[in-house]
Structures are given as structure tokens and as C-alpha cells.
Amino acid sequence: MEYLKINGKHFRNMVINASNRLEDKKEYVNSLNVFPVPDGDTGTNMSMTFKAAVQEIDNTETESIAEIAQKLARGALMGARGNSGVILSQIFRGIAKGLEGKTEATSEEFAKSILEGAKFAYKAVMRPTEGTILTIIKVAGDSAVKSEAINVVELMQDVCKYSEIMLSKTPDMLPALKEAKVVDAGGMGLVILFKGMYEALNNNMEAIINKSENKGSKSDVISSTISDTPVDIKFAYCTELLVVARNVDINKLKKYLEKYGDSMVVVVQDEFLKIHIHTNDPGIILSKAITLGELFKVKIENMKEQHKNLLGITDEETEKPVKKDIIESKKYGFISVALGEGIKNIFEDLGVDVVIEGGQSMNPSTQDILDSINNINAENIFILPNNKNILMAAQQAVELSEKNVIVIPSKTIPQGITAVTMFNADVSVEKNQNILTEAIKNVATASVTFAVKDTEFNGKAIKEGNILGLVEQEIKEVGTDIYRVCENIIESMVKKDSELITIFYGEDCVSSKVEELISTLEQKYPDIDIQHYNGKQPLYYFIASVE
Numbered sequence: 001m002e003y004l005k006i007n008g009k010h011f012r013n014m015v016i017n018a019s020n021r022l023e024d025k026k027e028y029v030n031s032l033n034v035f036p037v038p039d040g041d042t043g044t045n046m047s048m049t050f051k052a053a054v055q056e057i058d059n060t061e062t063e064s065i066a067e068i069a070q071k072l073a074r075g076a077l078m079g080a081r082g083n084s085g086v087i088l089s090q091i092f093r094g095i096a097k098g099l100e101g102k103t104e105a106t107s108e109e110f111a112k113s114i115l116e117g118a119k120f121a122y123k124a125v126m127r128p129t130e131g132t133i134l135t136i137i138k139v140a141g142d143s144a145v146k147s148e149a150i151n152v153v154e155l156m157q158d159v160c161k162y163s164e165i166m167l168s169k170t171p172d173m174l175p176a177l178k179e180a181k182v183v184d185a186g187g188m189g190l191v192i193l194f195k196g197m198y199e200a201l202n203n204n205m206e207a208i209i210n211k212s213e214n215k216g217s218k219s220d221v222i223s224s225t226i227s228d229t230p231v232d233i234k235f236a237y238c239t240e241l242l243v244v245a246r247n248v249d250i251n252k253l254k255k256y257l258e259k260y261g262d263s264m265v266v267v268v269q270d271e272f273l274k275i276h277i278h279t280n281d282p283g284i285i286l287s288k289a290i291t292l293g294e295l296f297k298v299k300i301e302n303m304k305e306q307h308k309n310l311l312g313i314t315d316e317e318t319e320k321p322v323k324k325d326i327i328e329s330k331k332y333g334f335i336s337v338a339l340g341e342g343i344k345n346i347f348e349d350l351g352v353d354v355v356i357e358g359g360q361s362m363n364p365s366t367q368d369i370l371d372s373i374n375n376i377n378a379e380n381i382f383i384l385p386n387n388k389n390i391l392m393a394a395q396q397a398v399e400l401s402e403k404n405v406i407v408i409p410s411k412t413i414p415q416g417i418t419a420v421t422m423f424n425a426d427v428s429v430e431k432n433q434n435i436l437t438e439a440i441k442n443v444a445t446a447s448v449t450f451a452v453k454d455t456e457f458n459g460k461a462i463k464e465g466n467i468l469g470l471v472e473q474e475i476k477e478v479g480t481d482i483y484r485v486c487e488n489i490i491e492s493m494v495k496k497d498s499e500l501i502t503i504f505y506g507e508d509c510v511s512s513k514v515e516e517l518i519s520t521l522e523q524k525y526p527d528i529d530i531q532h533y534n535g536k537q538p539l540y541y542f543i544a545s546v547e
Contacts (some may be wrong), residue, residue, distance in 0.1 A: 001202050003152040007104040008068040010152075015072055016207035018196030019054045022047045023210050024423070025192050031261060032185035034176045035475070036451040036462055038539045039360035042185035045082030045389075050193065051209075052079020056296070058209055062208060064103045069096035069113075070244065072295070074272050077396070078367040084133060084186040085123050086366070091190075094120030107147070107155045111237035112485060114159065115141030124392070131173030133186030139166040140194065156198035163191050180455055235261045235278035238301045239285050243273040245293030253292075260284050264275050274400070276374055332425060332432075333378030335417055337386050340537030343413055343504060350420045353378070359387050360539055361411075369397035373405055380429045381405045382436070386416040390475075404429070408436045412445035413535075414502060414545030432444050446471045446489045448482055448542040467541075482509070482541040483517045493546040494525060501528055504535030504543045 003010065022029075022043070029043025057068050076089035097120070099105055105113065118141035121134055126255035128134050143162035149155040167187045171178040200207055209274060215462025220446030239261075254266055261279030271294065279285055282300045284464040290296055336350040338344045339359035347355050354372040356366040373381055381403060385394045388411040399403045406429065410416040421434060451466040457475050462468070469477030469489035476492055479485040501521065505514050511534075518532050535543060 001153050001204055002152060003201060005104040005106050006061075006065060006110065006152050006201065008065045009063060010201060011065045012060065012201045013205055013207040014197040015050075015057070015068075016054050016209055017205055018193040019047070019050045020188060020207065020210040021196035021199070022050055022192050026189075027388055029185050029189045029192070031288070031453065032182045032188055034180045034182065035473075036453050036454050036455045036457070036464075037449050037470070037474065039466060041082065041363065041389075042084045043189060044190040045363055046088055046174070046186070049076055049080045049082075049085030052076065052367075053089075053092065054209055055079075065105050066089055066096070066099050066102045069099045070272075070351040072096065074242065074296075077272075078365065078370070078435050080366045080396060082363040082389045084189065084390045085363075086396055087124060087133055087186070088190070089366075089396075090120045090124040091117040091240070094118065101229075105152075107150050107152045108145075110152055111141075111144035111147060111155055112459050117141065117183040120145055129174075131170045131177065132184050133190050135170065135173065136166055136184070136187040136190050137165050139163055140190075144178045153198070153202050155452035156194065156201060160191070160194050160198050163187075163194055167191050177458065183531065234360075235280050236302055237279055237282050238276075239279055239282045239291055239299070239487070240276045241286070241298040242296040243289050243293045244296070245273045248273060248292055253288075256288060257285065270292040277536050312349045329377045329379065331379050331380040332423075332429075333376035334384070334420065334423075335369070335372045335376070335381060336384040336420070337390055338413060338416070340504070340506070340535040342534045342536040346533060346535075347416060347420065350417070352384075352420060356543075357536075358390070363387070363390050364393065366393045366396045366400070370400055373397060373401050373403055379404065382419075382423075383407045384410045384416040384419055386410045386413050388408075405431050408433070408440065410440050412447075412545070413445070413504065413537075414442045414445050417502075418545075420442050442547060444493050444546050446470065446476075446486075446493060446542075446546075447540050448486045448489070448544075449540045451478075486517060486542045486544065487520060490521065490544055490546065491524075493530070495546075496527075498525075498528055500547045501525065501530045502545045503530070503532040505539045506535060506537045506539070506543075507530065508538075509541055 003224040026047040027041035029046065030041055033042060046123055053072045053076035056071040060071060061106050062068065076092050080086045080089040094117035095113045098116035102109060118137045119138050122128055125134065140159050140163045143241055144155060144159050147155050147158040149158060151387060162284065167183050170184040170187055177184060187536040250266060257277055262280060266275055275285065275289060279287060285453040286298065335354045335356065335433055336347045336352045337356045337358050337380065339357060339362065344355045353376045356364045356368055383394050384403060385391050385407065391409055394407045398407055410417050418439050419436040420433055447470045449468055451462050451464055451468055453464050455462050460475060460478050462478055467479045467482050467485045468475055471489055471493060477485050514532065518530060521530050
């Protein structure tokens with residue numbers, strides 16, 4: 001096929017087909033994870049991110065490539081999961097920037113947009129690592145602008161060709177990839193997307209979104225602030241919407257909206273304007289918003305009905321007089337990400353307002369985190385991601401929020417728990433940020449899980465099903481008994497000045513065996529305080545810390 005120019009319809013088919021191809025191959029991308037642990041979810045995160053993006057354009061029939069690109073970028077931004085998903089969202093945000101104002105794009109114009117995607121991706125990462133998805137998008141952008149093709153199909157063919165060549169070189173750029181005998185997973189995901197875009201254009205496809213159930217898309221938020229009695233909800237309708245608008249006087253808009261509700265959040269990024277408000281007249285809000293630009297993702301929810309359903313209260317019961325409980329604004333609030341009923345309960349007992357269910361193999365999206373921020377009525381909110389693969393999504397949510405939100409870069413559950421316990425409500429936000437950030441640096445974390453594939457790591461031969469002991473995400477122990485492996489890695493972490501060992505055991509552990517392990521450790525380390533909790537976490541038999 002020959003296309004000297006592509007419009008919104010062409011681009012829509014390209015990205016939808018790309019999303020379907022990535023969905024089909026996400027498990028293969030997951031299998032490229034360097035570490036043989038059960039949380040290699042790069043493919044899942046990228047697929048879920050891009051699926052959220054194409055759902056934004058599902059019913060869009062516009063011929064404008066700029067409008068399709070903008071909607072796609074917005075969907076990717078809000079649906080981004082994991083570091084790979086956040087980088088992917090930035091790539092397509094850059095592409096949208098490059099296509100801004102265009103109804104259709106020539107080969108040269110489309111090439112420049114891909115290069116713009118590379119620039120945005122690099123800006124999003126504080127310390128870019130070559131041999132990753134970043135290298136692939138950079139080569140894609142460079143090869144695109146150097147291509148002499150005037151046919152967009154040939155341009156995409158060049159992009160795929162040079163991206164794939166560079167992907168094959170990633171093991172030479174990162175020793176961990178070479179040792180595991182794999183290419184970079186994020187880079188592979190991007191190559192699959194580019195190939196899907198090329199395929200759709202070359203075959204003149206009319207792509208339809210694959211509607212198969214996207215497992216792992218759970219985004220339920222578990223909140224510890226729910227009252228067991230009906231509350232006096234002054235404004236009944238939670239109203240949210242996105243507006244494509246430019247040159248909006250935000251202060252003037254806020255002043256207008258605040259007359260009609262509370263819990264108002266108005267966020268602007270590029271041409272996207274997000275409005276969240278609790279009101280008794282959503283119609284007034286929508287009427288005002290439509291004067292600013294085109295409306296998308298309008299959501300109106302009756303909070304009174306939601307609260308009654310949550311508590312299982314019937315209409316007859318609501319007629320009875322009840323004590324009214326109004327949740328007032330407070331100075332500090334906390335959000336934590338955790339997986340496992342026992343661990344979630346611990347965070348709630350420590351005063352965390354919202355616990356997002358997620359972590360290993362189930363990273364929450366930017367939208368999930370942003371929704372949690374909006375659910376807390378506090379002047380300052382601390383976020384504990386408790387996973388290195390959630391940090392970027394948390395930071396992206398902070399940028400989209402109007403509230404004062406601080407991310408404490410906790411990468412493990414023990415770090416998150418230590419941070420909460422070190423919080424001091426009597427000192428400033430800045431002082432707390434420093435205290436919490438320093439506190440997590442003193443927490444050494446270990447975990448015990450199982451190998452999901454045969455591989456070799458740091459000279460250790462690993463077979464699928466082997467029990468793995470990790471210290472700070474590095475494989476230190478390979479065995480066959482979860483309790484013995486746990487004992488050994490704790491021994492490797494204990495120092496002369498160690499004072500506390502904390503163990504969270506998972507849903508697959510046997511209580512009597514856990515008690516035997518604790519007894520052994522108490523005899524071995526009589527001068528160290530040893531605590532253990534039933535975390536009920538999946539995938540990881542033990543999560544432990546030594547302080």
C-alpha cells in the first residue's frame with residue numbers, strides 16, 4: 001500500500017491493531033523478564049496502558065490525526081501502569097505533541113512526531129538507562145527522521161527494521177540481559193506496537209479493539225475511612241469530566257465552580273483539563289465546561305446511593321434518624337499500595353487512609369492513584385508506593401493532582417511500614433518528608449518466592465520451581481525449602497548492630513512451620529527482637545526486614 005499522508009482514521013486503525021498485537025503477545029514479553037520471579041509484568045503493564053489508551057478513541061470517527069493522537073495520549077497517561085507503562089504514555093504524549101494541529105500527516109511529519117516521542121520519554125526518566133525501551137524509541141525516532149521514504153508505509157517499515165536491529169543489541173548493552181539470554185522486555189513491547197501499526201497501514205486494515213477480558217485490571221480501592229453509619233453528604237453527585245481546552249483562566253474557573261460544590265479539583269496539563277467536584281447540580285458544571293471545549297469521560301455518581309449500598313442500608317432504614325458524621329479536612333493523609341489482606345490491615349491500623357490493592361504483578365494505574373488522592377480530605381498527602389515499579393505512576397499522579405502530594409520512594413512493604421511509624425504529625429511537611437525518606441534507607445528487605453523459569457543468574461543455575469531468596473531484589477539463595485531459604489537469607493542480613501527482625505508470611509505458608517522458623521530464629525538471635533505477622537500475601541512466601 002502507498003500512503004503519502006495518513007489521517008485520524010488511519011492512525012486509529014494503526015494503534016488499535018498495535019494494541020491487539022501487544023495483548024496477544026504480552027505473556028511472551030513478560031517471559032523476557034531478567035529475574036525469574038513471578039512479578040515479571042512488563043508485557044501486562046504495557047498492554048493494559050495501551051488498551052486504556054485505545055479505549056479513548058474507540059468510538060471516535062474524526063479524520064483529524066491530531067485529535068486521535070491527543071485522545072490516545074490522554075488515555076495512556078491516565079491508564080499508565082508500571083514504569084514501562086509510564087514511559088510508553090510519555091512516548092505517545094510526545095507523538096501527540098508532534099502531530100498537534102494536523103488533520104493529516106506526511107511521512108516527514110509523522111517521522112518528526114516519533115522523534116518527539118523519544119524526547120518526551122527521556123525527559124520522564126531521571127537517570128535513563130541504555131539498552132531499554134528508551135534506546136529503542138530513540139533509534140525509532142532517529143531512523144524515522146533519517147528515512148527518505150515519502151510513503152508512510154515504507155517509513156514504518158524502516159522504523160520497525162531499525163528498532164528490531166537495536167533490540168537484538170540490547171543484551172550487549174546490559175549484562176543482566178546477556179546473562180539471562182533475553183532482549184529487553186520493554187523494548188520488545190514497543191517493537192510489537194510498531195509492527196502492529198505497520199501491519200494495519202500496509203494491509204489497509206479496519207481494526208477493532210479486542211474486547212477479551214483484561215485480567216489483572218483490578219483497580220478496586222480499599223479505604224479505611226468508611227464510616228459504619230450513614231454520613232451527611234451535603235453534595236450528592238460526584239462529577240468528573242475531561243475537557244480539551246486551551247487558554248483557560250483556571251483561577252476564574254475555580255471561583256465560578258466553588259459556588260456549586262466542594263471537594264473541587266481542577267487540573268490542567270497541556271490541552272487537557274480535568275474537573276472533579278461534588279455538587280447537587282451536575283448540569284451547571286457540564287454547561288460551564290462545554291463553553292471551554294469538547295467534553296470527554298463524563299462521570300456522574302450518586303454518592304448517597306453508593307454509601308447506602310456499601311453499608312447494605314435499605315430505603316426504609318434511611319428514613320430512621322441517624323447520627324450524622326461529617327469528615328472534616330485534616331492536615332495529613334496517607335496512601336499506601338499493598339497486596340495481602342494482613343499487610344493491608346497493618347497499614348490501616350497504622351492510620352493509612354487509603355490502601356490501594358496492588359504490588360507485585362498488579363501495579364495500579366495513574367488513574368487509580370489519582371482517584372485515591374481525590375478520596376482523601378487532607379491538606380497534605382503522602383504516598384507510599386512500596387514497589388519500584390509503581391514509583392513513576394505515583395509521580396505522574398502527583399503532577400496531575402492539584403493537591404500537595406508527596407511521594408516517599410518506598411520500594412518494599414517493610415520500608416512503607418517503617419515510614420508510617422516514623423511519621424510525626426507535630427512537625428512540618430518538609431521535616432516529615434526528610435524523616436520518612438531517611439528512615440526507609442535503613443531498612444534492608446528480603447523476600448522468598450519461586451522461580452518461574454529455568455535461567456542462570458550471577459553464576460547460579462536456577463530451575464523452574466526452585467525457591468529463591470532475594471535481598472534487596474538480588475538473588476542470594478536458591479533452594480527447595482521455603483523455611484530454610486528464609487532462615488539463610490536473614491542470617492546473611494543480620495549484623496552486630498541489628499535490633500529488629502520483622503517477617504510477613506504469605507498465604508501459602510503453614511502456620512506450624514512458621515512458628516518453628518520463628519523459634520529457631522529466637523534461639524539463634526536472642527538479643528534481637530523478632531516480630532512476625534500473617535501478611536496473607538500471594539506469590540511471596542516471606543517478606544522480611546532487618547533493622
